Amino acid sequence: MLLRFAADALLVLHLAFILFALCGAVLALRWPSVVRVHLPAAVWAIGIELTGAICPLTYLENALRVRAGQQGYADGFIEHYLLPLIYPAGLTPAVQYVLAGVVLGVNLLLYAWLWRRRGARR
Numbered sequence: 001m002l003l004r005f006a007a008d009a010l011l012v013l014h015l016a017f018i019l020f021a022l023c024g025a026v027l028a029l030r031w032p033s034v035v036r037v038h039l040p041a042a043v044w045a046i047g048i049e050l051t052g053a054i055c056p057l058t059y060l061e062n063a064l065r066v067r068a069g070q071q072g073y074a075d076g077f078i079e080h081y082l083l084p085l086i087y088p089a090g091l092t093p094a095v096q097y098v099l100a101g102v103v104l105g106v107n108l109l110l111y112a113w114l115w116r117r118r119g120a121r122r
Helices: 002-029 032-051 056-067 077-086 093-121
Strands: none
Touching: 002 032, 002 056, 002 077, 002 093, 032 093
């Protein structure tokens, strides 16, 4: 039971990391030092998508699920609602390139907006 909880918690952490990599620049409005953590996270996410690599969090989550005696992602709220967001069906290299482009594009727009807003304050 504890291992399954750990796997579910890791899945939520994984989703949070993805959301942070995608939109973390918004947090820099309130806390400018977030940029130092966000930029490497965004670069990592873009790199994972462009190379088709699998995030280490995925390996850890799967190992926890196996040790918990699970065969896959079935039943339960976490598996039903969050897994399709992180592991969409039909994930191909072409789709991963599009996802990398989305992460890059969103971040470029957010940072351009932040840079412009910061320039307007000065």
